Amino acid sequence: MKWFSALFLLFLLLAPTFGQQDWIRTGTGLGVEKVRLAVPDFKPSNQDPRNADLLKVFNDTLWNDLDNAGIFDMVSKSFMPTDTPANPSDVRFDAWNTAPVNASMLAFGNLGTSGNALTVQGWLYDVKNVTSPQVLGKQYQDAATADAARITAHKFADEIIFRLGGGIPGVAESSIYFVSSRSGHKEIWAMDYDGANQRQLTHLGSISLSPRISPDGSRLAFSSLAKGGWDILMYSLDLNRLVSFPRFGGTNLSPAWSPDGTRLAFSSSRTGDSEIYVTDSSGGNLKRLTAFKGPDVSPVWNRKTGSQISWVSGRTGLPQIYTMEADGTNDQRMTDEGYAVSPSWSPNGQFLVFSWIRHYGPGAPGAQDIYIMDIASKQWVQLTHDGGRNDFPCWSPDGRHIIFQSSRSGGEQIWTMLADGSNQKQLTFTGSNTQPNWSWK
Amino acid sequence: MKQQRLKWITLIFALGAIMMLGACKKKVAPPPPPPPPPPAAPTASLTASPDTIQKGQSTTLTWQTSNATDVSIDGIGAVQAIGSQQVTPADSTTYHLTAKGPGGTQDATARVTVTAPPPPPPPPPSATEEELFARNVKDIYFDYDKYDIRGDQQSALQGDIDFLRQHPNISFTIEGHCDERGSTEYNLALGDNRANSVKSALVQGGVSAGNIKTISYGKEKPLCTESNEQCWQTNRRGHFVYGK
Numbered sequence: 001m002k003w004f005s006a007l008f009l010l011f012l013l014l015a016p017t018f019g020q021q022d023w024i025r026t027g028t029g030l031g032v033e034k035v036r037l038a039v040p041d042f043k044p045s046n047q048d049p050r051n052a053d054l055l056k057v058f059n060d061t062l063w064n065d066l067d068n069a070g071i072f073d074m075v076s077k078s079f080m081p082t083d084t085p086a087n088p089s090d091v092r093f094d095a096w097n098t099a100p101v102n103a104s105m106l107a108f109g110n111l112g113t114s115g116n117a118l119t120v121q122g123w124l125y126d127v128k129n130v131t132s133p134q135v136l137g138k139q140y141q142d143a144a145t146a147d148a149a150r151i152t153a154h155k156f157a158d159e160i161i162f163r164l165g166g167g168i169p170g171v172a173e174s175s176i177y178f179v180s181s182r183s184g185h186k187e188i189w190a191m192d193y194d195g196a197n198q199r200q201l202t203h204l205g206s207i208s209l210s211p212r213i214s215p216d217g218s219r220l221a222f223s224s225l226a227k228g229g230w231d232i233l234m235y236s237l238d239l240n241r242l243v244s245f246p247r248f249g250g251t252n253l254s255p256a257w258s259p260d261g262t263r264l265a266f267s268s269s270r271t272g273d274s275e276i277y278v279t280d281s282s283g284g285n286l287k288r289l290t291a292f293k294g295p296d297v298s299p300v301w302n303r304k305t306g307s308q309i310s311w312v313s314g315r316t317g318l319p320q321i322y323t324m325e326a327d328g329t330n331d332q333r334m335t336d337e338g339y340a341v342s343p344s345w346s347p348n349g350q351f352l353v354f355s356w357i358r359h360y361g362p363g364a365p366g367a368q369d370i371y372i373m374d375i376a377s378k379q380w381v382q383l384t385h386d387g388g389r390n391d392f393p394c395w396s397p398d399g400r401h402i403i404f405q406s407s408r409s410g411g412e413q414i415w416t417m418l419a420d421g422s423n424q425k426q427l428t429f430t431g432s433n434t435q436p437n438w439s440w441k
Numbered sequence: 442m443k444q445q446r447l448k449w450i451t452l453i454f455a456l457g458a459i460m461m462l463g464a465c466k467k468k469v470a471p472p473p474p475p476p477p478p479p480p481a482a483p484t485a486s487l488t489a490s491p492d493t494i495q496k497g498q499s500t501t502l503t504w505q506t507s508n509a510t511d512v513s514i515d516g517i518g519a520v521q522a523i524g525s526q527q528v529t530p531a532d533s534t535t536y537h538l539t540a541k542g543p544g545g546t547q548d549a550t551a552r553v554t555v556t557a558p559p560p561p562p563p564p565p566p567s568a569t570e571e572e573l574f575a576r577n578v579k580d581i582y583f584d585y586d587k588y589d590i591r592g593d594q595q596s597a598l599q600g601d602i603d604f605l606r607q608h609p610n611i612s613f614t615i616e617g618h619c620d621e622r623g624s625t626e627y628n629l630a631l632g633d634n635r636a637n638s639v640k641s642a643l644v645q646g647g648v649s650a651g652n653i654k655t656i657s658y659g660k661e662k663p664l665c666t667e668s669n670e671q672c673w674q675t676n677r678r679g680h681f682v683y684g685k
Contacts, residue, residue: 229655272641392625434625
């Protein structure tokens with residue numbers, strides 16, 4: 001009886017932790033069980049001297065993408081056999097499917113440069129299924145450049161993630177849009193999802209904030225300070241320049257695309273008090289959704305249905321997260337205390353991620369951390385605990401990652417993590433970098 | 442020859458006799474006492490130097506009289522027979538001196554012209570107005586996360602209203618600022634509420650809404666960059682800027 005009580009107590013103590021992890025991992029597609037995956041370095045397929053440099057880029061990128069995916073238990077390279085395969089005929093199954101490697105899956109292949117062309121062959125083998133092992137076999141051709149090697153690695157990684165991650169496309173080819181001050185002004189920048197290829201998009205010399213990429217990736221809405229005040233501006237990624245968008249007067253902030261790309265929600269104080277408005281994607285048919293005194297800002301659409309909007313309202317004092325129908329009816333308060341801002345909706349529509357100073361006030365510790373909340377139950381989990389101010393979380397298109405800004409390393413920088421809070425990594429290091437926004441695919 | 446010598450002797454005798462006669466006569470008759478003179482008429486003069494002054498400046502009156510027992514100047518009163526005095530007339534004035542004596546009365550006048558001072562060279566009017574604006578219009582400070590104007594800011598607000606009503610031609614901008622805490626987007630909305638809160642109070646106090654532009658800087662342009670309450674309070678403000 002005593003033994004039973006002790007066990008029961010232990011169960012009570014551990015249950016919330018396990019329960020929490022489960023609903024996040026299930027809800028975000030991270031999966032409770034990770035697939036054990038071996039990814040030996042790809043090998044050269046010919047004697048071209050450029051192969052070594054391109055292989056380094058390819059192998060680093062592929063490993064990083066699969067390690068970042070959040071659904072694999074990666075086999076450490078030190079456990080791998082010395083004779084790694086470059087072609088299917090090289091695979092010795094018993095070297096991979098038994099201890100210490102004990103892999104379920106093996107990704108391998110080769111890379112060769114010839115003239116201006118780069119050729120990559122890659123396979124994914126189910127090494128426990130010796131009779132019919134091949135899950136995937138791909139051949140890629142691109143230019144013989146480091147950029148092409150990197151992009152090819154992203155493509156192959158996304159194929160593997162799609163096959164082994166429940167049919168959800170990977171994010172290795174996705175982009176991040178963000179604000180950087182490294183040119184001396186806050187401008188809109190872009191980078192690959194892993195922090196590579198950072199590049200400046202706008203050159204306005206003012207203050208530009210809150211970049212939001214359209215679902216089809218063709219346009220970027222953001223807020224910028226002009227002579228008359230803060231306006232919503234529209235940048236075309238096809239034309240690489242600003243395209244016209246109406247000015248509404250007052251302070252116009254924080255644009256947000258509906259998931260079908262036909263509407264924009266944003267905050268405007270055109271009548272003297274900030275409210276949430278909706279227009280169509282060209283800025284026509286302006287319609288006000290809220291009528292609360294005090295700040296109303298940072299709208300975001302339910303990414304799955306497009307039928308609800310979450311936003312931040314200061315109507316009761318400190319800002320709180322609310323939801324409403326996309327026509328402005330049925331507003332619901334989601335957070336019950338502290339200072340809660342910057343909501344982002346999960347791709348499956350089930351969760352909100354936001355920034356929260358839960359215990360706000362004189363003498364309170366006042367850490368600003370990232371939390372996710374299950375909308376139906378209002379149950380929440382804290383994802384960051386490492387100090388600093390953590391703000392502007394944004395879901396990845398596969399729902400498994402969250403990108404955010406954090407001051408924990410000193411200045412404001414962009415960090416990424418898995419949606420259960422694990423695997424936190426810094427992506428930017430130069431200047432001040434804030435307000436990351438993940439592309440929709 | 443004899444006749445010519447006789448002529449000479451006669452002339453010398455004659456001359457000698459005349460000389461002797463004259464000398465004897467003076468000694469014999471002393472001059473009579475002069476008759477008493479009649480009383481002399483007074484004389485008077487009055488000058489002003491300089492005779493043209495700017496308003497607020499002074500000039501010196503100088504006068505001289507003789508044969509006068511009673512000298513006076515209108516507006517000054519009795520004066521010495523000879524003297525000078527500084528005067529500062531507000532307007533152009535004719536000073537009138539009267540000198541009276543046993544021999545009669547004599548007048549003298551001096552005119553002092555007073556001119557208006559030239560206006561001081563006007564500095565460019567906008568600069569003056571801007572300086573006055575900067576000196577008189579006070580920023581309005583807010584509590585953390587609040588945009589209502591608190592009690593201790595009412596006198597600053599009233600001062601702002603008074604000045605801006607006296608200068609109805611001044612256009613200006615109210616910038617809403619926040620401290621570094623909290624989130625970028627929320628602070629921009631909060632700063633907007635602060636700027637509009639100040640604007641509403643001014644308009645309610647009679648300041649023309651058409652002269653006012655509002656803009657929010659959120660926490661993008663802090664005046665003070667330290668992380669303490671004093672610095673945060675400095676940043677939580679509705680800041681007035683001349684022009685819009």
